[in-house]
Amino acid sequence: MPISRDAVLDWIKAYADAIAANKDYLTQLDSDIGDADHGVNMHRGFQAALTKLPGVADKDIGTILKTVGMTLVSTVGGAGGPLYGTLFMQMGAATPSKQELTLADWATALEAGINGVIMRGKAQLGDKTMVDALTPALAAIKEATANSASLSGALQQSAQAAEQGMKDTIPLVARKGRASYLGERSAGHQDPGATSSHLLLKTAADTWAGAS
Amino acid sequence: MKKLINKPEDVVTDELNGIVAAHSDLVRVHFDPNFIARADAPVKGKVGVISGGGSGHEPMHGGFVGMGMLDAACPGAVFTSPTPDQMLEATKAVNGGAGVLHIVKNYTGDIMNFEMAADLARAEGIEVEAVVTNDDVAVKDSLYTAGRRGVGVTVLAEKMCGAAAEQKRSLKEVADVCRKVNGQGRSMGMALTSCTVPHAGKPTFDLPEDEMEIGVGIHGEPGRKRMKLQTAAEITEMLAGPILDDLPFKSGDSVLAFVNGMGGTPLIELYVVYNELAKICAGRGVKIARNLIGSYITSLEMAGCSITLVKMDDDLLRLWDAPVKTPGLRWGV
Ligand SMILES: Nc1ncnc2c1ncn2[C@@H]1O[C@H](COP(=O)(O)OP(=O)(O)OP(=O)(O)O)[C@@H](O)[C@H]1O
Ligand SMILES: [Mg+2]
Numbered sequence: 001m002p003i004s005r006d007a008v009l010d011w012i013k014a015y016a017d018a019i020a021a022n023k024d025y026l027t028q029l030d031s032d033i034g035d036a037d038h039g040v041n042m043h044r045g046f047q048a049a050l051t052k053l054p055g056v057a058d059k060d061i062g063t064i065l066k067t068v069g070m071t072l073v074s075t076v077g078g079a080g081g082p083l084y085g086t087l088f089m090q091m092g093a094a095t096p097s098k099q100e101l102t103l104a105d106w107a108t109a110l111e112a113g114i115n116g117v118i119m120r121g122k123a124q125l126g127d128k129t130m131v132d133a134l135t136p137a138l139a140a141i142k143e144a145t146a147n148s149a150s151l152s153g154a155l156q157q158s159a160q161a162a163e164q165g166m167k168d169t170i171p172l173v174a175r176k177g178r179a180s181y182l183g184e185r186s187a188g189h190q191d192p193g194a195t196s197s198h199l200l201l202k203t204a205a206d207t208w209a210g211a212s
Numbered sequence: 213m214k215k216l217i218n219k220p221e222d223v224v225t226d227e228l229n230g231i232v233a234a235h236s237d238l239v240r241v242h243f244d245p246n247f248i249a250r251a252d253a254p255v256k257g258k259v260g261v262i263s264g265g266g267s268g269h270e271p272m273h274g275g276f277v278g279m280g281m282l283d284a285a286c287p288g289a290v291f292t293s294p295t296p297d298q299m300l301e302a303t304k305a306v307n308g309g310a311g312v313l314h315i316v317k318n319y320t321g322d323i324m325n326f327e328m329a330a331d332l333a334r335a336e337g338i339e340v341e342a343v344v345t346n347d348d349v350a351v352k353d354s355l356y357t358a359g360r361r362g363v364g365v366t367v368l369a370e371k372m373c374g375a376a377a378e379q380k381r382s383l384k385e386v387a388d389v390c391r392k393v394n395g396q397g398r399s400m401g402m403a404l405t406s407c408t409v410p411h412a413g414k415p416t417f418d419l420p421e422d423e424m425e426i427g428v429g430i431h432g433e434p435g436r437k438r439m440k441l442q443t444a445a446e447i448t449e450m451l452a453g454p455i456l457d458d459l460p461f462k463s464g465d466s467v468l469a470f471v472n473g474m475g476g477t478p479l480i481e482l483y484v485v486y487n488e489l490a491k492i493c494a495g496r497g498v499k500i501a502r503n504l505i506g507s508y509i510t511s512l513e514m515a516g517c518s519i520t521l522v523k524m525d526d527d528l529l530r531l532w533d534a535p536v537k538t539p540g541l542r543w544g545v
Contacts (some may be wrong), residue, residue: 034433036432074245077289079319082296100489176358178358182436
């Protein structure tokens with residue numbers, strides 16, 4: 001069973017809950033190397049996105065993802081707003097009129113979203129940003145696809161890769177975003193954006209565990 | 213946390229309502245999306261000048277809306293850049309047909325949100341130019357990083373661009389003034405205490421009684437290095453030295469010197485710093501032609517200061533002296 005439209009809606013709701021539960025944690029990470037707002041920003045955006053879901057619940061997956069993206073752009077602010085907004089808008093643009101997603105569809109959507117993030121933020125792997133969690137997650141999905149893994153297995157592997165990518169940001173010296181102002185002092189801290197991105201993929205793997 | 217607020221989530225809205233209550237003669241406030249515009253905007257045939265950024269830096273930017281300075285300001289949540297719909301609506305509201313200049317401080321969030329807004333405004337047929345301020349010498353500049361932060365120069369650029377726009381200069385000419393002020397301006401700041409973001413509830417960093425942070429920005433973020441507290445003379449040297457060396461400012465140069473309080477430092481201390489700065493400049497043969505002393509670009513209740521120097525020429529001096537009538541800066545009227 002591929003990922004249904006309702007499952008996509010469930011994923012967004014589950015992520016909004018995960019952000020709410022981790023709001024203080026994300027903000028704490030951001031106060032170590034940023035400006036103490038990442039959790040609050042993301043929470044504001046996903047609460048706003050939740051209010052938009054009923055209006056698009058009977059639309060296709062592309063429309064749902066684009067709506068979430070546009071809501072994030074107009075409510076999150078900071079770097080997170082344009083970056084997560086672009087991620088969702090590009091995922092939506094890559095899944096037009098879809099009523100369900102296969103593993104290949106999801107890989108395409110994620111790749112489009114990540115490319116959007118890289119275009120907007122110009123970060124590279126190793127710059128200590130959310131890209132460090134997202135890029136390995138995409139690579140893991142592609143590898144799992146090549147090895148004809150199950151959908152749920154591929155999602156698990158991508159969540160694990162994102163987790164590893166997130167942890168790997170700890171020793172890095174930030175080269176993008178606010179954390180870069182700290183220079184060497186940014187090393188030794190986990191990047192907040194990579195942490196929220198890992199949560200996004202972990203929530204996908206958990207919510208869609210029954211998909212195949 | 214001890215603050216004069218009602219609820220942390222209402223701080224920005226309550227503040228904007230306070231501005232409505234206090235300054236309706238000068239500005240009007242638009243809610244959802246939030247922006248503050250000149251009461252008489254759009255001014256026909258004049259370039260619109262707008263800026264924006266996170267809240268918590270008052271009077272910047274909202275306090276600088278009015279004749280001779282900004283046409284509109286877009287306040288984000290505390291220390292969080294505003295969203296593109298705010299800048300788009302502000303741009304439309306102040307477009308008098310001569311185009312709109314976006315003055316953007318160099319922070320990843322501000323850049324990306326303003327970029328998205330400029331794209332949307334251009335799609336609606338409005339001519340937009342964006343100039344990024346990046347004057348903080350505490351940050352090492354590099355092509356591979358986010359680059360230097362925009363700090364004190366932003367206030368001075370807003371004043372001089374506003375004056376240039378009043379003279380009905382073209383969009384390109386007003387943008388050139390901004391690029392010139394930014395290109396010839398350098399800043400550096402320091403903190404004696406951290407500050408508390410209302411929704412975070414506790415200080416962003418701990419700073420022991422006898423220590424200070426050198427090279428801080430304006431968001432309560434840690435700076436480049438932490439050290440034992442020293443005298444105002446030594447601290448001023450630590451800030452002015454890198455500024456003077458960076459441009460570099462040379463003997464014979466004429467400058468606008470800006471000693472800025474971070475929000476929690478009294479004016480008496482800013483004058484102590486200014487006295488040291490004046491001596492240092494004199495020692496290097498740099499002539500202070502104009503000065504600005506006070507808390508204009510703040511970091512909530514942080515104690516500390518920043519110093520900004522801009523190399524001036526006759527045109528910039530005239531633009532600086534031109535009349536301005538805003539809640540936060542007013543002369544010549
Ligand atoms: N150029 C970039 N490319 C990709 N990700 C980035 C970039 N800059 C920052 N980030 C991510 O954004 C996260 C911070 O997001 P947050 O919502 O706190 O914005 P912010 O940097 O505080 O924005 P602002 O400066 O406007 O307040 C970082 O942890 C990092 O993962
Ligand atoms: Mg932040």
